[in-house]
Amino acid sequence: MTQSIIEFQNLSKTFGKTKAVDNLSLSIAPGKIIGLLGPNGSGKSTLFKLINGLLEPTKGQVLIEGQAPSMESKKIISYLPERTYLNDWMKIRDILNFFHDFYEDFDLVKAQEMLRVLGLDERHPLKTLSKGNKEKVQLILVMSRKAKIYLLDEPIGGVDPAARDFILETILSNYQEDATMIISTHLISDIEKVFDEVILLQNGSVYDYDSVDSIREKTGKSVDELFREVFKC
Amino acid sequence: MPWNFDNSIPIYLQIIQEMKRRIIRKELTPGERLASVRDLAKEAGVNPNTMQKALSELEVEGLLETERTTGRFVTSDQKLIASLREAYLKERLQPFLSELQSLGLSEEELMTLIRSQYKEAEK
Numbered sequence: 001m002t003q004s005i006i007e008f009q010n011l012s013k014t015f016g017k018t019k020a021v022d023n024l025s026l027s028i029a030p031g032k033i034i035g036l037l038g039p040n041g042s043g044k045s046t047l048f049k050l051i052n053g054l055l056e057p058t059k060g061q062v063l064i065e066g067q068a069p070s071m072e073s074k075k076i077i078s079y080l081p082e083r084t085y086l087n088d089w090m091k092i093r094d095i096l097n098f099f100h101d102f103y104e105d106f107d108l109v110k111a112q113e114m115l116r117v118l119g120l121d122e123r124h125p126l127k128t129l130s131k132g133n134k135e136k137v138q139l140i141l142v143m144s145r146k147a148k149i150y151l152l153d154e155p156i157g158g159v160d161p162a163a164r165d166f167i168l169e170t171i172l173s174n175y176q177e178d179a180t181m182i183i184s185t186h187l188i189s190d191i192e193k194v195f196d197e198v199i200l201l202q203n204g205s206v207y208d209y210d211s212v213d214s215i216r217e218k219t220g221k222s223v224d225e226l227f228r229e230v231f232k233c
Numbered sequence: 234m235p236w237n238f239d240n241s242i243p244i245y246l247q248i249i250q251e252m253k254r255r256i257i258r259k260e261l262t263p264g265e266r267l268a269s270v271r272d273l274a275k276e277a278g279v280n281p282n283t284m285q286k287a288l289s290e291l292e293v294e295g296l297l298e299t300e301r302t303t304g305r306f307v308t309s310d311q312k313l314i315a316s317l318r319e320a321y322l323k324e325r326l327q328p329f330l331s332e333l334q335s336l337g338l339s340e341e342e343l344m345t346l347i348r349s350q351y352k353e354a355e356k
Contacts, residue, residue, distance in 0.1 A: 221241055
């Protein structure tokens with residue numbers, strides 16, 4: 001058994017009376033692409049923020065390679081948040097340089113190459129781009145780091161199906177075998193064949209954690225169908 | 234060539250089936266070198282680990298062979314490919330035969346029917 005890269009130990013996070021994450025324990029082995037799935041408000045984004053050290057646990061702890069989140073863990077985590085934190089007035093080129101200065105593991109040439117493939121001009125300010133193109137730029141930034149852990153919060157939410165394919169291809173071709181990637185999404189059917197394993201979250205706890213193929217074997221259903229059944233409104 | 238996946242069946246099993254079909258159809262020829270796991274995974278739009286698992290199973294069956302430094306190849310064993318083809322055809326034929334038998338078709342009727350359909354198709 002390989003050592004886990006991320007571990008949750010009796011993790012809870014409450015906001016007032018709301019339990020966003022509720023006594024969650026789980027350990028994640030390295031080298032996998034994992035889907036973090038659950039209905040709205042099931043705790044997906046909160047979990048990402050806890051891994052990143054952007055939120056402090058109310059109880060329990062998160063361990064990254066055996067350590068609590070810190071400056072060191074941020075160096076090995078490449079995080080795509082659900083909302084952008086980039087300044088709209090910045091040109092794509094400025095943002096590239098910003099990332100290049102900020103992260104030792106940022107591969108500028110790779111990022112430029114990906115932007116060229118997409119036909120995005122580095123001289124353009126971010127605010128002139130469409131929503132879909134903005135999302136692509138952010139994904140390129142995140143995927144151009146050579147991190148050990150990638151956390152992608154809803155990377156394909158706002159883009160059209162063709163762009164979705166581009167994003168999936170970008171993820172697959174830039175993914176290193178020893179890296180761990182956690183992707184949260186609602187668009188399960190588009191992306192489930194890319195996952196090794198999925199974590200199904202319900203009310204801040206784990207409903208199921210299994211490999212995609214073993215879910216298909218055990219239920220005779222795709223993860224998408226299972227999700228619709230379990231979380232039927 | 235596009236890869237189409239059925240939703241309810243494990244993906245690695247579907248990859249195995251598809252690779253077998255390609256070998257039978259000679260789209261993958263005996264002794265041919267395969268693309269890397271990563272490239273194949275990208276082409277099929279699947280997780281590289283899933284592709285790896287499917288290829289390993291095909292290796293166990295002897296349909297693929299790995300040479301440590303040069304990569305992965307389709308077997309050159311013609312006998313093995315012939316028996317794969319036979320098994321595949323039988324597997325395809327079986328549900329079709331059971332269906333027709335359940336409709337009360339005799340062997341003779343069936344053969345006559347197939348022959349006449351063949352002629353139709355040739356026209």
